[in-house]
Amino acid sequence: xRFLPTAARLGHSLNTRCIQNFAYSTLxxxxxxxxxxxxxxxxxxxxxxxxxSLRYSKNVGFIDISDGSSSKTLNVVFLSPDKVLxxxxxxxxxxxxxxxxxxxxxxxQAYEVQYNLDNPEHQIKIMGDVPEDYPIQKxxxxxxxxxxxxxxxxxxxxxxxxxxxxxxxxxxxxxFFNHNHFVKVTPPLITSSDCEGAGEQFQVESLKxxxxxxxxxxxxxxxxxxxxxxxxEVLAQSLNRVWTLxxxxxxxxxxxxxxxxxxxxxxxxxxxxxxxxxxxxLTEAMVRHVVKAMRSDKASFFDLTExxxxxxxxxxxxxxxxxVLSPEAWPSMTYSEAVEIIxxxxxxxxxxxxxxxxxxISTEQEKWLAGEYFKSPVFVTDYPAEQKxxxxxxxxxxxxxxxxxxxxxxxxxxxxxxxxxxGSMRQSDHNKLLEEMKxxxxxxxxxxxxxxxxxxxxxxxxxFGMGFExxxxxxxxxxxxxxxxxxxxxxxxxxC
Amino acid sequence: xRFLPTAARLGHSLNTRCIQNFAYSTLxxxxxxxxxxxxxxxxxxxxxxxxxSLRYSKNVGFIDISDGSSSKTLNVVFLSPDKVLxxxxxxxxxxxxxxxxxxxxxxxQAYEVQYNLDNPEHQIKIMGDVPEDYPIQKxxxxxxxxxxxxxxxxxxxxxxxxxxxxxxxxxxxxxFFNHNHFVKVTPPLITSSDCEGAGEQFQVESLKxxxxxxxxxxxxxxxxxxxxxxxxEVLAQSLNRVWTLxxxxxxxxxxxxxxxxxxxxxxxxxxxxxxxxxxxxLTEAMVRHVVKAMRSDKASFFDLTExxxxxxxxxxxxxxxxxVLSPEAWPSMTYSEAVEIIxxxxxxxxxxxxxxxxxxISTEQEKWLAGEYFKSPVFVTDYPAEQKxxxxxxxxxxxxxxxxxxxxxxxxxxxxxxxxxxGSMRQSDHNKLLEEMKxxxxxxxxxxxxxxxxxxxxxxxxxFGMGFExxxxxxxxxxxxxxxxxxxxxxxxxxC
Numbered sequence: 005x006r007f008l009p010t011a012a013r014l015g016h017s018l019n020t021r022c023i024q025n026f027a028y029s030t031l032x033x034x035x036x037x038x039x040x041x042x043x044x045x046x047x048x049x050x051x052x053x054x055x056x057s058l059r060y061s062k063n064v065g066f067i068d069i070s071d072g073s074s075s076k077t078l079n080v081v082f083l084s085p086d087k088v089l090x091x092x093x094x095x096x097x098x099x100x101x102x103x104x105x106x107x108x109x110x111x112x113q114a115y116e117v118q119y120n121l122d123n124p125e126h127q128i129k130i131m132g133d134v135p136e137d138y139p140i141q142k143x144x145x146x147x148x149x150x151x152x153x154x155x156x157x158x159x160x161x162x163x164x165x166x167x168x169x170x171x172x173x174x175x176x177x178x179x180f181f182n183h184n185h186f187v188k189v190t191p192p193l194i195t196s197s198d199c200e201g202a203g204e205q206f207q208v209e210s211l212k213x214x215x216x217x218x219x220x221x222x223x224x225x226x227x228x229x230x231x232x233x234x235x236x237e238v239l240a241q242s243l244n245r246v247w248t249l250x251x252x253x254x255x256x257x258x259x260x261x262x263x264x265x266x267x268x269x270x271x272x273x274x275x276x277x278x279x280x281x282x283x284x285x286l287t288e289a290m291v292r293h294v295v296k297a298m299r300s301d302k303a304s305f306f307d308l309t310e311x312x313x314x315x316x317x318x319x320x321x322x323x324x325x326x327x328v329l330s331p332e333a334w335p336s337m338t339y340s341e342a343v344e345i346i347x348x349x350x351x352x353x354x355x356x357x358x359x360x361x362x363x364x365i366s367t368e369q370e371k372w373l374a375g376e377y378f379k380s381p382v383f384v385t386d387y388p389a390e391q392k393x394x395x396x397x398x399x400x401x402x403x404x405x406x407x408x409x410x411x412x413x414x415x416x417x418x419x420x421x422x423x424x425x426x427g428s429m430r431q432s433d434h435n436k437l438l439e440e441m442k443x444x445x446x447x448x449x450x451x452x453x454x455x456x457x458x459x460x461x462x463x464x465x466x467x468f469g470m471g472f473e474x475x476x477x478x479x480x481x482x483x484x485x486x487x488x489x490x491x492x493x494x495x496x497x498x499x500c
Numbered sequence: 501x502r503f504l505p506t507a508a509r510l511g512h513s514l515n516t517r518c519i520q521n522f523a524y525s526t527l528x529x530x531x532x533x534x535x536x537x538x539x540x541x542x543x544x545x546x547x548x549x550x551x552x553s554l555r556y557s558k559n560v561g562f563i564d565i566s567d568g569s570s571s572k573t574l575n576v577v578f579l580s581p582d583k584v585l586x587x588x589x590x591x592x593x594x595x596x597x598x599x600x601x602x603x604x605x606x607x608x609q610a611y612e613v614q615y616n617l618d619n620p621e622h623q624i625k626i627m628g629d630v631p632e633d634y635p636i637q638k639x640x641x642x643x644x645x646x647x648x649x650x651x652x653x654x655x656x657x658x659x660x661x662x663x664x665x666x667x668x669x670x671x672x673x674x675x676f677f678n679h680n681h682f683v684k685v686t687p688p689l690i691t692s693s694d695c696e697g698a699g700e701q702f703q704v705e706s707l708k709x710x711x712x713x714x715x716x717x718x719x720x721x722x723x724x725x726x727x728x729x730x731x732x733e734v735l736a737q738s739l740n741r742v743w744t745l746x747x748x749x750x751x752x753x754x755x756x757x758x759x760x761x762x763x764x765x766x767x768x769x770x771x772x773x774x775x776x777x778x779x780x781x782l783t784e785a786m787v788r789h790v791v792k793a794m795r796s797d798k799a800s801f802f803d804l805t806e807x808x809x810x811x812x813x814x815x816x817x818x819x820x821x822x823x824v825l826s827p828e829a830w831p832s833m834t835y836s837e838a839v840e841i842i843x844x845x846x847x848x849x850x851x852x853x854x855x856x857x858x859x860x861i862s863t864e865q866e867k868w869l870a871g872e873y874f875k876s877p878v879f880v881t882d883y884p885a886e887q888k889x890x891x892x893x894x895x896x897x898x899x900x901x902x903x904x905x906x907x908x909x910x911x912x913x914x915x916x917x918x919x920x921x922x923g924s925m926r927q928s929d930h931n932k933l934l935e936e937m938k939x940x941x942x943x944x945x946x947x948x949x950x951x952x953x954x955x956x957x958x959x960x961x962x963x964f965g966m967g968f969e970x971x972x973x974x975x976x977x978x979x980x981x982x983x984x985x986x987x988x989x990x991x992x993x994x995x996c
Contacts (some may be wrong), residue, residue, distance in 0.1 A: 007970035030778050033680050034740050052772040053740075054812060054957050071772075072739040073681055099957040101772070132928070134956030155949050156956060167739060171684040178674055184531050185569055188667040192987040193689075193747055194702075194762050196994050206690075206704045206717070208724065210751035220703070221751055221761075222994035235996070239986055242654035243568040244530050244549075251689050251747065255717055265717075266690050274527065274547040276567075276597070282526050295948065361908035432628070452995035453651050460652060461550050461595040462628030474995065490735055491688040498692050498718035500731070500949035 013125065034073035040116060040303075042106070048125060049106040051078050054159060055098050057142040067226045075161045075170075076312035079111065080104065082119040082128070096135035096141055097159075103127040146314040146486050151474050154499050155492055165311030166488050170476045172304055174249065176297040177270065180290055186245040186272070190257055191232035193251060196224055197451050204254045204267075205230060228253035231469060232271055234395075237430055240273035240465055241457055247272045249472060257495045261484035262421075264473065266493040272427075273467035280412050281336075283427050283466050284383045287416055288334055291381070291424075295328045295479065308480065320481040327380060327419060328479075336383035338416075339365070340405050342373060349377060352496060361408060362388050367422040375419030382417050386410040392439050397431040414468075427468025434458035505930050536799075538602070538611060544621060545602040547574050550655060552593045553638040565596060570664075571657045571807035574813075575607065576600065578615040578624070592637055592795035593630035593655070599623040606787035617682065640809045640868060643983050650987055650995050661807035662984050666972045668800055670745065672793040676786055682741040682768070687728035689747060689788055692720055693947050700750045701726055702761075724749035727965060728767055730891075730950045733926055736769035736961055738954055743768045745968060753991045757980035758917075760969065764991040768923075769963035776896065776908050777832075779923050779962050780879045783912055784830055787877070787920075789974065791824045804976065816977040823876060823915060824975075832910075835861070836901045838869060844874060858884050863918040871915030878913050882906040893927040910964075915972050923964025930954035 024073030032052060033041075043049055060066075065084075069079040080102050094100075104119035104126045119126050139145075140159050150157035158164050181188065194208055206228040210221035220226070232250055240246045252269045277283065298304055309318035312329045337345070343359045350372055351358045357369070365373075365384070386399040389409040396411035403410065413428030431437045437458055441448050448455065476488040486492040491500065527547060529537075536804065539545055549567030556562075563576040576598050590596075600615035600622050633833045636642075636655050646653035654660050677684065690704055702724040706717035716722070725748055736742045748765045759883050773779065793904035794800055833841070839855045846868055853865070861869075861880070870878045882895045885905040892907035899906065909924030927933045933954055937944050972984040982988040987996065 005898055006662050017713070031680075031741075031912070032772050032780050034683055052959070055960075072737075073741070097957045099959040131960060132954070132956070134957050135955060155521060155734045155953055156738075158735060159957075167685055167735070168683050170686075174684055175678055176858055178671055182671055184527075185532055187664050188670055189663055189986055190666075190747075190764055192762060192989055192994075194749070194989050194994060197996060205707050207707050208702045208704060211701050211703050211723070212751065215883055221753075221991055222989070223992045224994065226994050227707070235987055238651045239654060239807070241568075242652075242660055245527075251686075255689070255708065257717075266688060276528050285526050451996075457651055458627070459631060460634060461593045461655075463548070463550075463595040464627065476939070490685055491731055493688055493690050493718070495717055496719045497690075498690060498720065498722050500691070500693060500947075 025298055035069070035071045035076060035078050037072035038078070039074065039076055039115070045106065045108055047106050048103060050101060050103045051080065052101045052131075053099065054096060055096050055100055056096055058096060067100070067102075069092060069102070070159075072159070072163070072164050075165050075307050076113075079109065079113055079116040080119055081116050082121070082127075084121040093130065095136075095138065097138040098130050099132040099474050101127070101129045103130055130188070130491050147482075147484065149396075151486060158490070161311040162313060163487065165308050166476065166480050166482060167490065169298075169304070169308050170472075170488060172298065172301070173294055173476060173479070174470060174472075176294045177249070177290070178295045179297070181245075181247045181272075184245065186247045187239075189236070189239050189243070189248050190250065191229070191235035191239065191248055193229050193232075193253075194222070194226050195210050195229045195235070196222070197234060197454070206253050206255050231269065233273070233469065234451065236271050236273045236467065237465065238454065238457050239363045239423045240275050240467070241461070242465055244276070245272075245274045255495075258297060259494050260494070261486070262474070264485055264489065264494055265490055265497075267485075267489070268472040270470045270475075271467065272469075273430075273465055275463045275465040277466055278464055280385055280414060280429055280466070281299075283429070283468060284336060284385070284416075285355055285416050287383075287414075287425050287427065287468055287470075288381075291328060291416075291475075294475075295325050298479070299325055299329070317481050321479070324420070324479060324481060330380055332380070334381045335378050336385060338386040338403060338405075339384055339388065339407075339410065340386070342384045345373065345377065359389075361405075362390065363426065364391060369424035370415075370417045371420060374417040374422075379419065381419070381424075383414050384417060385412075385414040387413055393427070394444055394446060395430050395437065396428040397433075397436070412466075416470075418478055421474060424474050424478065425468050425470040427466065429466040430463070432458060432462045432464050434462065443462055516995060531565070531567045531572060531574050532570035534574070534833075535572055535611070536572065538589045541604055542600065542847065543602050544599060545613060546597060546599045547576070548597045548627075549574070549778070551590060551592050551596055551597065554590055554592060561697075563590060563596070563598075565598070566655075566657070568655070568660050571661050571803050573611075573814065575605065575609055575613050576615055576624075578617070580617040582733075589626065591630055591632075591634065593634040594626050595628040597623070597625045597627055611934055615767070625795040632811065643980065646798060647982060654986070657807040658809060659983065661804050662972065662976050662978060663977050663986065665794075665804050666968075668794065668797070669790055669972060669975070670968075672790045673745070673786070675793070676789045677743045677768075680741065682743045682770075683739045685732070685735050685739070685742045685744050686746065687731035687744055689725050689728075689749075690718070690722050691725050691951070692718070692722055693730060700752055702749050702751050726750050727765065729769070729963065729965065730947065731963065732767050732769045734950065734953050736771050736963070737959055740772070741768075741770045743779060748921050751991075755990050755992070757982070758970070760981055760985065760988055760990055761993075763981075763985070764968040766966045766968050766971075767963065767984070768965075769781070769926075769961055771959045772960040773925070773962055774960055774984065776881055776910060776925055776962070779925070779964060780832060780881070780910050780912075783879075783910075783921050783923065783964055783966075784877075787824060787912075787971075790971075794975070795821055795825070813977050817975070820916075820977060826876055828876070830879060830882060834882040834899060834901075835880055835884065835906065836882070836904075838880045839989050841873065857901070860887060866913045866918035867910075867916060870913040870918075875915065877915070877920075879910050881908075881910040883909055888924070890942060891926050891933065892924040893929075893932070908962075912966075914974055917970060920970050920974065921964050921966040923962065925960075925962040928954060928958045928960050930958065 056068040056070040067080040070077045076400040104117040109116040179416045208226045249270045258496045389411045399412050416425035418424045473485045509988045549565040552566040553566040564573040566573045588734045598880045600613040704722045753754040895906045912921035916919045969981045
């Protein structure tokens, strides 16, 4: 005889219908679900969440409840506010569970929950109290102030909506790559190679010494990756089209609103391509897809814009999305042409800001080019070889500026923020790659494994990387990248 | 006058129709796409990929091409194999680009590409050569041997199919959580806390000393996370339901087929729950959803099973998926009941293997319980408090074994592999949590930020974690976790 499982005794049973629709019914519905599929009028309903705001009139009290599932709140109306005890019990920030009557509302919101102290079926319970100085109040808080509250700041509608937005954007990217036959892979974060060679790596070592392995856990020095590109190239040559969305780490000693020491990077490698324009068109299609998908999801657009303290910010989101969705293909120009434009238009008649061929295009110049001159995202291609890493091949014929070596690469420059994506063709010829590494006096032994793929059925390929937080900050119209990531890390910043 | 963008000059234009269907037409279609939407018979087609196998008869030669987009290959038939030059040029592993005639085939495959040396439109080009000793040949290689070839092993159909499977499973999980209103978040990997307190952490420090910040880059010692749970709990209390799929790191000095130093963990936290059964039912719904979705995607099922060298392995995949999809809800029992079953049935009349209450259930015992006794995934709940971390609250009333403290937690045990998921309710009462930490002589100051959420509108919640590689290994019937991750990391193992 089989032992009777506890499941049966405790009434644990699986609702198969629900699995088919992905829905899972034993959890209390979050506010977003209740508003999407409202229960019948006058039915008894339980709502959980934090008190967002409170107000009382003589005969009636109002509590706005938010549960983080939406920027929409649910209004609880309670009918005995004159009882002093009742009145003083509630504070903004408390977590509450209210059982009351679900009714169509005469107020701004379509529905409300009526709580009647005299109805024995109605219940109101404070699940978690707050201290008198609970810092998140109804008034507008500056994002700078909120950054000092890492564990509480996502209780504000703005920062919660940004995390929900980020989650949705990742989903849309997943759809885009799935439909284009890309395989999502997970290159390692701990590596013995330095992809960029910039020395801005974090070293990793076991806290406990592992005696059997000598001094080092991995038997050699190991670092956190600054870019997964080299590993991704290897995987692309086996799987054709690959992408990843993965943490990367840079020990830059800069505490700006554009940099993090730990950030998420979307990286793509694609095989069997022979023109840079195949990569720029793929990049454009990807960004357009995300915005188009977000735009057509009205509830999500509302969730993001309605959550903002400031109406100007909602307008800016709208404007940026329109810019991305321009009916014209985004302009593309070479680095040399970009320098020409900057000198001819931006610096007309002035010596200040004029560029020599070979100078880096500054972030300010990038913002001018995309934001003011083209008023569009723009691709700048074929930069001077000396500005770029060893793995980029020379520009295609016809692009080369005589006597000045450029490489087959591109940056995608966005209005307001500058560089969003950087990519290139990859040198797939072993001897040329080795020659370039030697010219740069690089240690070839360290990435012998990478070079070896060029000797074993090498295929032409290219790819790009996009800082995921930059995309979210741009599309969500947030100025500081620290406000689009849950617990940002930077030099001196590792609070918890 | 606006500067004429290069885009226009180079014919870079965006195919808007294609963006709407996510498709991106300027890339050459991969084999999976060509087979899904075959071109008209007799049309000219270009196929790219690696040579998988070669054979010649008197009048005709055959080359099987694989491009990593599918376990299916495309057969190129060429009509002048008697020309010695032609014959000796080709080797297994070379990357090839063939332009020829797309025709319906009389062979096993529905289509083939005919290449005719005498047709000037037909072309065959070796893009990348291989050395004479190229190791990936048509014969079956052991997975152990393939592990010695980290950059080439995914050219085999088995290992490539596992990475494609992994990518699909992640997509299905994304769908599941989206539809259930979970927000995907990215807790930090660099942290100053130790969630498990086991000391098995990697320490992180900048290679370049940052003089302005004193000795440490973050101003304090920083480690790689072993579990993102504590941060996830904080985010759940703002966003209601959260999940993440993120790398975690453990410096365990064990080189087994079940452990990695760097692995991906799926973690979930959900608020406003009051029973452990809400978590086990969510876990069951999640795993069932993935298998159901994979099962209904016939092409993916074929891709995974057809890629196996060994027919037994395909049967094992099928059997495991059937086990998950059992029409009965998975059995659930308490730890105490599990101990009773093990002693009553497995150890009947034997002293060896008998358990005392309080003993850990070994992996072997877990495999017996799920695989042999129940022949089903099983939940074991309410383990002894001493086996579990500080944040788990006591078991619900009625579950407590008199005098023996247990906590409200569960493990999901799978046949063949043992533990797949571990989860629990989380103690949401500040004083009780603090008391338990003091009882365990823990440093409370270090996670003060975590404790503080219990004072600021604390809500009842719980969650679980699942080793992603273990799920893939189980559902993909791979024995060694190192074969389901691209570049595995373990003690002494950090090849590239």
